[in-house]
Amino acid sequence: xxxxxxxxxxxxxxxxxxxxxxxxxxxxxxxxxxGGGVAAVRFFHARGARITVTDLRSEKELASSLGALSxxxxxxxxxxxxxxxxxxxxxxxxxxxxxxxxxxxxxxxLEHGIPVKSEVGIFFEESPxxxxxxxxxxxxxxxTFLIWKFLKQGNARVYLGGNIRKSMLPLLGILRAxxxxxxxxxxxxxxxxxxxxxxxxxxxxxxxxxxHINRHGSMRAYIRAKCNIFRFQGTGDHLFIxxxxxxxxxxxxxxxxxxxxxxxxxxxxxLVDNRLGMHYRTSVGLAIGVAxxxxxxHAAMKEALSNFRGLPGRMEIVERTAGITFVNDTTAxxxxxxxxxxxxxxxxxxxGKLILIAGGQDKKLVFLTLARxxxxxxx
Numbered sequence: 279x280x281x282x283x284x285x286x287x288x289x290x291x292x293x294x295x296x297x298x299x300x301x302x303x304x305x306x307x308x309x310x311x312x313g314g315g316v317a318a319v320r321f322f323h324a325r326g327a328r329i330t331v332t333d334l335r336s337e338k339e340l341a342s343s344l345g346a347l348s349x350x351x352x353x354x355x356x357x358x359x360x361x362x363x364x365x366x367x368x369x370x371x372x373x374x375x376x377x378x379x380x381x382x383x384x385x386x387x388l389e390h391g392i393p394v395k396s397e398v399g400i401f402f403e404e405s406p407x408x409x410x411x412x413x414x415x416x417x418x419x420x421x422t423f424l425i426w427k428f429l430k431q432g433n434a435r436v437y438l439g440g441n442i443r444k445s446m447l448p449l450l451g452i453l454r455a456x457x458x459x460x461x462x463x464x465x466x467x468x469x470x471x472x473x474x475x476x477x478x479x480x481x482x483x484x485x486x487x488x489x490h491i492n493r494h495g496s497m498r499a500y501i502r503a504k505c506n507i508f509r510f511q512g513t514g515d516h517l518f519i520x521x522x523x524x525x526x527x528x529x530x531x532x533x534x535x536x537x538x539x540x541x542x543x544x545x546x547x548x549l550v551d552n553r554l555g556m557h558y559r560t561s562v563g564l565a566i567g568v569a570x571x572x573x574x575x576h577a578a579m580k581e582a583l584s585n586f587r588g589l590p591g592r593m594e595i596v597e598r599t600a601g602i603t604f605v606n607d608t609t610a611x612x613x614x615x616x617x618x619x620x621x622x623x624x625x626x627x628x629x630g631k632l633i634l635i636a637g638g639q640d641k642k643l644v645f646l647t648l649a650r651x652x653x654x655x656x657x
Contacts, residue, residue, distance in 0.1 A: 300326035308374025309333040317445030332356040375466040396470035401446040407457035414484025417561040422462040424565035431578035468506035477510040482518045486525045491642035511535035540567025557618045613648035620655040
């Protein structure tokens, strides 16, 4: 068993300039609103690149991201459109994970021999630290956070990032070989990793449910993207999967790594159910399995879990007033997640009313079962 490293404090450092980017024309495709594009601009600016940002959104829509970059006066912006000439005049293109590899602009660039990279790809290529990567349709954020929280109990230099609106690139200036980075990885980011044929040394797969069909085109393509979490692992790597997911159990033979299927023992059930809800038992079980792999003790994990009440936007009770409890469950973006919330809060509401306010983007999902559950549990 590998044991966790001892942590030591160290102040943040600016990434050193890489001469290979001095004067290079770097095009950031997709500034976005969640920090990834901003981090990419800062990263390549620190390495001496000449940066252009292109985004289909308007200046007004991107106001928060543009404000964060207000001091970077040398950066050029092309907003509200993409122009082929900007792609053709670049030495390197950095794509936002939200941009599909089927984009005609990326295809145009690649046809003209211009390299396209991603934030996650650069991180995996340059990071000296051990990487724990977590994916899944549901529960991946909570699993990611708990793994990070548990590993921190070992006083290690453990860092958190990825698809939790926390860019990985700033970490490259401070990471050491003995460090651990815990990353949530989306299906979009895993498609990016496939381009460089990389998977994390420690992979964690929470489940596979129907999602993002509007992006991937089919359930089969979505599963294929998710499986990149372990596709490029070697025999010395490790894959932790949810033992209750039949798809994952069937797919485990496709990889070369050692497979672990941790089951949460009964002694944890009451604590997990009270703190997070019964549906998080598998997430906690996976987090405990990874933490034990690194040598974290039972007492340390129990203390960390006892102080954790869940992440924002996940069945989060935000207000109680006039006998009404308001719950923020905005990350429930697929029917299965909303059904789990309906079941949990139907019990809590007892004989009271349970009102569901729902909406969002069409991801080409199936809502028949959800409709039945709404009729059964809510108004």
